Amino acid sequence: MADYIKFLGTAGGRFVVATQQRYSAGTWLSLSGQNIMLDPGPGTLVRCWASRPKLDPRHLDAIIISHHHIDHCTDANVLVEAMTEGGYKRRGALFAPREALETDSPLCRYVQEFPERVVPLTEDGQYELGPVRFSTVAHQHSVETYGLIFESEGKRLGLLVDTAYFDELPDHYQGCDMLVINVVLANRDHPATTRHLSLWHAEQIIQQAQPNHTILTHFGMHVLQNKPWEIAGEMSERLGLDIQSARDGMKVEL
Numbered sequence: 001m002a003d004y005i006k007f008l009g010t011a012g013g014r015f016v017v018a019t020q021q022r023y024s025a026g027t028w029l030s031l032s033g034q035n036i037m038l039d040p041g042p043g044t045l046v047r048c049w050a051s052r053p054k055l056d057p058r059h060l061d062a063i064i065i066s067h068h069h070i071d072h073c074t075d076a077n078v079l080v081e082a083m084t085e086g087g088y089k090r091r092g093a094l095f096a097p098r099e100a101l102e103t104d105s106p107l108c109r110y111v112q113e114f115p116e117r118v119v120p121l122t123e124d125g126q127y128e129l130g131p132v133r134f135s136t137v138a139h140q141h142s143v144e145t146y147g148l149i150f151e152s153e154g155k156r157l158g159l160l161v162d163t164a165y166f167d168e169l170p171d172h173y174q175g176c177d178m179l180v181i182n183v184v185l186a187n188r189d190h191p192a193t194t195r196h197l198s199l200w201h202a203e204q205i206i207q208q209a210q211p212n213h214t215i216l217t218h219f220g221m222h223v224l225q226n227k228p229w230e231i232a233g234e235m236s237e238r239l240g241l242d243i244q245s246a247r248d249g250m251k252v253e254l
Contacts, residue, residue, distance in 0.1 A: 002253045002254070003029075003030060003031050003032065003152055003153055003155065003253065003254040004029075004030050004251055004252060004253045004254060005027060005028070005029050005030075005157070005178075005180070005215075005251070005252050005254065006027070006028040006029075006030075006051070006055070006249070006250070006251040006252075007027055007215075007217060007246040007247070007248065007249065007250045007251075008023060008025035008026055008027065008028060008044060008047040008048065008051065008055075008248070008249070009022060009023030009024045009025030009026065009027075009041060009043065009044070009047060009248055010022045010023070010217045010218060010219055010246045010247060010248055010250075011023060011024040011041070011071070011218070011219065012071070012162075012182060012183070012184040012196075012217070012218030012219050012220050012223075013184045013196075013219075013220030013221060014071070015220070015221045016219065016220060016221050016224060017041070017042065017071045020043070021221075021224060022219060022224065022248055023043055023047055023248045024041040024042045024043055024071050025040070025041060025042075025043045025044040025046070025047035025048075025075070025248075026038055026039045026040035026041055026044045026072075026075070027039060027159075027180075027217075028048070028051075028055055029150070029157075031132045031150060031152040031153075031157075031254075032130065032131040032132050032152045032153055033130065033131070034061045034062065034129050034130050034131070034132050035059050035060050035061050035062075036060070036061060036062045036063075036064060036129070036132075037057070037060055037062070037063045037064070037079060038064050038066070038148070038159060039064070039065060039066055039072040039073065039161070040063065040065075040072075040073060040074075040075040040076050040079050041070070041071045041072055041073065041074060041075060042070070042071065042074045042075060043075065044075035044079060045057060045075050045078050045079060045082065047248075047249075051249065052249075057079050057082035057083060058082050058083065058085060060079065060082070060083040060092055061083075061092055061093070061129060061130070062092055062093040062094070062095060062129050063076055063079055063080060063083065063092070063093075063094050063095070063115075064095040064096070064121075064148065065094075065095065065096040065097070065100055065107065066097075066139075066145055066146055066147070066148065066159075066161040066162070067097060067100065067139075067141060067143050067144060067145035067146070067161070067162065068096070068097065068099065068100035068103075068105040068106060068107060068143055068144075069142075069143065069162070070106055072161075072162075073096075073100065073105070073106050073107055074106050076094075076096075076106070076107050076111075077106070077107065077108045077111050080092075080094060080111040080112075080114055080115060081111060081114065083114075083115070084114040084115060087111070087113070087114040090114065090115065090116045091115070091116050092115045092116060092117075093115055093116060093117040093118070093119060093129060094112065094115045094117070094118045094119070095119045095120075095121055095127065096118075096119075096120070096121060097120065097121045097143075097144040097145065097146060098120040098121070098122070098144065099143060099144035100143075100144070101118065101120055121136050121146050122136065123136065123138040123146075124136065124137075124138070125146075131152070132150060132151070132152050133150070133151045133152075134148050134149060134150040134151065135148070135149050136148060136149075137149065137160075137172040137173070139161065139162065139163035139164075139169075140163050140164040140166055140195060141162050141163050141164065141195050142193075142195055145161060145162060145163060146161075147159060147160045147161050147163070147172070147173070148161075149172075149173070149176070152254070153254075155177045155178070155254050156175055156176045156177050156178075157176065157177065157178050157179075157180075157254060158173040158176040158178070158179040158180065158209075158211065159180050160173055160179060160180065160181045160182060160197075160205070161182050161218075162182050162184070162195070162196055162197075162218070163182075163195065163196070163197065164194075164195040164196070164197075165197060165198075165201040165204070165205075169205060170204065170205045170208035170209045171208070171209075173205065173209045173211070174208075174209045174210065176209065176211040176212070177211070177212045177213065177254065178211060178212065178213045178214075178215065178252075178254060179205075179206070179209060179211035179213070179214045179215070180214075180215045180217060180246075181197065181202050181205065181206075181214065181215070181216055181217070182196075182197060182217060182218035183197050183198070183199055183201075183202045183216045183217070183218060183219060183220075183223060183228075184196035184197065184198075184218060184219070184220040184223070185197065185198035185199070185201075185220055185222065185223070186198065186199055186220070186222035186223045186225075186226050187199075187200070187222070188200040188201060196220070199216075199223065199231060199235075202216060202235075203235055203238075203239070206235070206239060206241060206243065207239055210241070211241070212242065213242045213243075213244075214241065214242065214243045214244070215243075215244055215245070215246050215252065216228060216231075216232055216243065216244070216245045216246065217245070217246035219245075228245035229244075229245045229247075231245065232244050232245040
């Protein structure tokens with residue numbers, strides 16, 4: 001089976017999550033036979049079973065949490081239980097920042113006993129999941145947060161999650177065959193404390209990193225109001241690069 005990424009939800013920002021104008025579920029990756037769930041926000045379990053075809057969380061090999069904000073990990077507990085069949089089978093892996101594992105977090109302490117491995121993510125970390133390798137990129141967010149770069153079947157997949165923009169950010173994601181970017185803000189003129197990317201920032205990253213294919217996701221309210229599919233098309237024309245916006249349930253083969 002070909003590697004793929006499936007966006008169970010594309011909501012970003014508290015108002016879109018609260019109203020469910022886009023689902024706040026996580027992202028399912030199938031890489032080299034490994035099933036991986038990234039950032040299982042509210043409703044992820046429901047969206048797995050509502051998917052066509054259904055995605056059985058009991059078949060997950062790993063759950064990865066980029067950071068412990070509630071829209072990125074509230075369904076992690078129930079997915080760990082599903083992956084381990086209620087904790088009766090010690091299998092699978094849970095990857096999360098140490099802050100998410102050891103401090104006040106939606107991730108319950110008791111479920112951390114269920115997986116075969118619980119692995120703290122660290123800056124510039126290198127990890128293996130069967131034949132899949134991935135590394136972390138430290139982001140600048142309000143809690144400990146890591147972007148991810150996967151290597152699978154000779155392909156390079158970057159997942160650029162929530163962060164403030166900083167000058168070195170595009171360099172970390174160069175050479176990606178596919179780059180997924182979380183874009184919460186429509187305009188760049190937000191306070192520095194917001195610590196999310198705007199559409200303007202995303203365009204700067206794409207222009208510098210030059211991925212073969214880019215997918216924008218994790219949309220805040222103002223991005224949705226401005227029709228992200230049209231924005232992606234216009235950005236693609238300006239840069240001469242392949243850029244699209246994600247939609248709930250969208251599956252893309254790598």
